[in-house]
Amino acid sequence: MKSLQQARELVAALPALPAADTPLQDAVGGILAEPVRTRLPLPHTDTSAMDGWALAAPRRQEVGGRLSWQVRRPGAEHPGTRLPALEAGEAIGVVTGSPVPAGTVSVLRSEHSRLEPTDTVRHSSPEGERESTGTLTALPETPDLQPGRNIRPAGVEAPAGQELLAAGDTLTPVRTAVAAVAGYDTVRIHPVPRVQILTTGSEVISAGLPEPGQVRDTFTLSLPGMVADLGGAVTTVTRLDDDVTGLHEELTATAAHLVLTTGGTAHSRADTLRPALQRCGAEILIDSVDMRPGHPVLLARLPSGTLVLGLPGNPLAGFAALTLLGRPLLGALRGVPAPECAEVFTASAGEDLEPARRGQRLLPVRRTGGSIRSAGFSRPHMMRGLAYAEAFAVIPPRGIQTGEPVTCHPVPGHHLPPHPRRAPWDD
């Protein structure tokens, strides 16, 4: 038996999955093992921010007292068109995102321009399929003649070699796009752990009203979302009868980094986890933790290196064990640096909170105002209180008095708004 603190320290110290170069499309959710630096300046070339005209320095010819430019050549058909250099007094059509040609001073947006046609040539332009060559003037009030106007200069966002993402950062969907913009096709990440879920119990049913001797399954529906919130990717969810051979076969065949089992952690003849692990030659790393509920939780390492976290079958016990050990365990496998892993918060007790008979008590709590209170219905076989609880509070053996600070661990996947809806049974 380990103390809760010993167990959490042990799982948090497990080595991260080895980092690997991973195509960006497979890398979302991974933790960067190396920083991402720009491989080019951002943007890498001067581009237009508007549909309109790239203007060279004007010649001193004026039309009706205004500056003018000559349009002699077809403009950009799309943002990929590369345009020839401009001579003084020349303008050429550009679209948003076009690299502006050498010699451009500013970009005049199309709605601030007027073109006096001299000829019509067939090609696309900001004004449509047919573009005229001719003399271009700008509306008097336009600010677009200021040098640099409507040009996104190369390197304005970042020079080449700038660190944009740090080692240890989670590759969120947006950060994956940032890595692509920085010029990467692959990134070096600690991969997202593959998690296989095995629920045991011949009495567990997945549909309909349970007969005496049956129980509706609480884990198959909830664990995938909770695991996803902890940063794992669930590969398969399988329900097994209380059969050591079936469980042993699944454990020897698994390709997961982590197997989560539910039920069968105790010592009765119906409990299959320990005999199955023994048959596999597994090393037991944690054999029960001094906490209630959830004390029969078990952590083992298979000869293949795959870890097995055995959650107790009582629903509240299973969820408590996943909350307290699953978060640091998956965080360690993912290579999450400790601060990002620490979602734990401290709140003041809004009432006296009773301890467990033995060890640390894990109590579902709700936040009301600035303090926390028991969510109620906290027996290990109950689920009702947890439906409106945002965290498990850790109550030490001496109990907690009103006003004392309490350490709380958010329930994975259970993101409640700051002012959660009241439970249906609140008055």
Ligand SMILES: Nc1nc2c(c(=O)[nH]1)N[C@H]1C(S)=C(S)[C@@H](COP(=O)(O)OP(=O)(O)OC[C@H]3O[C@@H](n4cnc5c(N)ncnc54)[C@H](O)[C@@H]3O)O[C@H]1N2
């Ligand atoms: N003699 C002792 N008996 C028990 C002890 C003990 O110390 N000595 N500890 C109790 C505690 S505490 C717990 S927790 C459970 C641990 O049990 P197991 O992990 O072996 O789980 P099972 O026996 O398979 O099931 C326990 C309970 O949970 C229900 N269950 C199981 N799976 C599901 C599921 N998917 N969905 C809903 N409910 C599930 C199952 O029907 C049982 O009622 O052992 C105590 N006994």
Ligand code: MOO
């Ligand atoms: O884990 Mo049991 O209370 O400890 O349900």
